[in-house]
Amino acid sequence: MREVHSNGTKKGINIHARRGLAYIVLAIISILCLFWFLLLFINTTRSHSELNQGFSIVPSKYLFSNIRKLVKMGERLPILTGLLNSLIVAGLSAVLSTYFSVMTAYAIHAYDFKLKKFMFTFILMIMMIPTQVSALGFLQLVSGMKLENSFIPLIVPSIAAPVTFFYMKQYMESSLPLSLIEAARIDGSGEFRTFNSIVMPLMKPAIAVQAIFTFVSSWNNYFTPALILHDPKKRTIPILIAQLRSMDWSNLDTGVVYAMIALSIFPVIIVYLILSKHIVQGVAMGSVKG
Amino acid sequence: MTSTRRGKVVSYNKWGYIFLIPFVVVYLLFSFVPLVSTIYNSFFENYRSGLTQIGPTFIGLENFKTILTSGEVWVYAKNTMIMWILGFIPQILISLLLGAWFSDPSLRLGCQGFFKTVIYLPNLIMASAFAMLFFTLFSDGGPINSLLMQMGFISTPFKFLSNVWSARFLVATMNCLMWFGNTTILLMAGMMGIDTSLFEAARVDGATSTQVFFKITLPLLRPILVYVMITSLIGGLQMFDVPQILTKGSGDPMRSTMTLIMYLNKHLFSKNYGLGGALSVILFVITGILSLLVFKLSSRNESN
Incomplete structure (x- = not known):
């Protein structure tokens, strides 16, 4: 493909023009994506x-005072408590979902049964x-x-997560050789122990990606928690x-x-920015494709 | 495989069933049983009228008749589809363009990691908080209106949420922003999978990049495009958080942003289990058919 340039300068200019256009469009789209969050940060x-005085792009100095006022709203x-509840539900969902999805995928991947x-x-x-x-x-x-008003119906169903299962299965096909499991058997390791001490560690990269996805989707979930949690002490952030x-x-x-919107959005953004490389790769890998 | 080995393999394979137990038990309890009881409920008259409980009485398909002839459900189905299409068209166009650029080796775009990170970011944002953010930003006295006024585009605040099309447009914009990054990454993965010798052959024959895109990339991408469209439609039918928070569950102005799931949610809160059940069953059948299409599509791809 590099030979394109040898076709003459005309094509070379063409490529430069197209690349320039691509950068401009990408810059505009990136601004469109980030603008809202920048505005949110400034307004917080x-x-x-x-x-009330109107639009401004200059940050001011009331960040902590706004957060303090939000915390002081207390019962209202x-x-x-909302942050803590969301953290508990999303955290436990991520743990259960990944562990048991690996287990389900392992059952299908490593064994032959009717x-x-x-x-x-x-x-x-x-x-x-x-x-x-x-x-x-x-x-x-x-x-x-x-x-009702319990976290169990929000956490336990994540054990049966078909999408997470599918991702784990895909990952196993590329990086869990069955010979390794054979070797563990010859060494006398029981099936359950093999799963916990050999399969789980090997699946770490996939588990990390899916743990984030499950955590985020549980953290963001509004529909089901709103139907189940009525007690003000049990409410999660979306409620x-x-x-x-x-x-x-x-x-x-x-x-x-x-401040309230910022507290529900920015924790996820920060975690995402730290781990973004793995997440973006994970999206492409998890897609059902040929 | 010798016969002694086979004997061993069989004894191991019971573990396949054992490891499946958690999934199967949880799925049956929390997904299958609820689905069956939802279907069961759809055949009964069962609601609250004030403080009195009506039913449950078996009424056959009456609930379905009520739902489908009331007209309301058609309005909400139309709203859902309009907002889905408004969001999906720009989403697929942007995704195709960005996917083609990212996967074009002759373009050699830099900072790809940065751009992918940025465009995927909105997908992870809490939809309800995002809707809340848009509500405050686009409210009558909010920053967007004051920005537009400072720039001299308008003299009085534009009431974004009191106008049918601007309210729908806001919902569609949020959906598009949240999902185009995901679609771009999927399409790009598909474009990377196309045999590069096809592109090279086309270049040698003197095809321009526009021709390559329309004559090679697009036709070969069709299965993935269909996949993206159907999954997006299934997602679109579930549209709830954004319009619910944006309009405080009212679907205003004049119920023009009320979606099917918002309607279902209303029935669930008012404990009208008969009509809610019938609506759920209708949605289940539609998403079930769409899922089957996705399944057929992806399994055909796999066998190729």
């Missing part, structure tokens, strides 16, 4: 009266079915089990956002509103 540092908007092909096809088929369509029955089940939205805005400090 400005006070209520400054915000229990942000600290229902193997059926199970694999079945899991792929249910992968796309949205949780919302069975939410009604789920809600009845949860209230029947007296698990608090909805609560904030339905408050009386005439006597609400706008700086506090921005």
Whole structure:
């Protein structure tokens, strides 16, 4: 492909023009992506009266005062309990989902049994079915089990995560040689021990990627938690956002509103920026492609 | 494989079943049973009228008839589709363009890692918080209006959330922003998979990059494009967080941003399990058919 230049300077100029155009468009699109978060950050540092004066791109010095005011709202908007609740639900979901998805993928990958092909096809088929369509029955089940206002119905179902399973299965095909498991058997290692002490460590990169995805999607989940958690002490961040939205805005400090949004968005952004390389690679790998 | 080995293999293989137990038990309990009971509920009259509980009484397909003839559901289906299409068209166009640029070796774009990181970022943002952010930014006295006024485009604040099309457009913009990075990465993976000798042959024959894109890349990308479209449609049918938070669950102005799942959510909160069940079953059937298409598509790709 490098030979393009030898075709003459005309084509060379053409390439430069196209590259220039690509950079300009990419720069515009990047600005469009980041603009909102920049504005959010700037507005979180400005006070209520400054915000009322209108648009500005100059950060001010009220960041910590806004956060302090938000925390002081206490019962009206229990942000600290909300953060803790979200952290518990998302963290435990990520742990359970990755561990058991590796286990399910391992069952299909390493063993030969009659229902193997059926199970694999079945899991792929249910992968796309949205949780919302069975939410009604789920809600009845949860209230029947007296698990309303409990985190269990938000955490335990993540054990059966078809998308995470599929990713783990793909990863195993490329980097879990069956000969290794054979070798462990010859050394007298039990199947369960082999799984925990050989398979799990080898799957670390895949587990890291999927743990982040599960954590983020659980952290962001609004639909199901809103149906199950009614106790103000049990609410997660997205429910608090909805609560904030339905408050009386005439006597609400706008700086506090921005601080609340910032606290729900920026933790994820920071983690993402640290790990972005793996995440972007993970998206491409997890896609169902030929 | 000798017969003694085979005997050993069989004894190991029971572990396949054992390792599947957690998935199967949790799936059956938390997904399958709820799905069956949702379907079961759809055949019963079961709701609250004030403080009195009506039903449950078996009424066959009455709930489906009520839902499909009420007209409401069609309006919400239309809203959902409009907002999906408004977001999907720019999303797929931008993704195709960026995917083609990123995967074009003759262009040799630098900073690819940076750009991919940036465009994927909105996908991880909490949709409800993002909607809340847009609500404050685009409110009548918000920064966007004051920016537009300072720049002299408008003299009085534009009421973004009181106008049918600007409200829909805001929802579509958020969906597009949140998903185009994901689509770009998927399409790029597909474009990278195309045999490079095809491009080289075309270049030798003197094809321009525009011709290469339309005559080679696009046709070969068709299966992935269809995959992206159907999965995006399944996602679009689930549209909830953004319009729910943006409009405080009202779907205003005049219910023009009310989506199907918002409608379902209303039934779930008012405990109208009959109509909610019927709506769930309809959505299940539609997403089920779409999922089957995706499944067929990806398994055909795999066998090729």
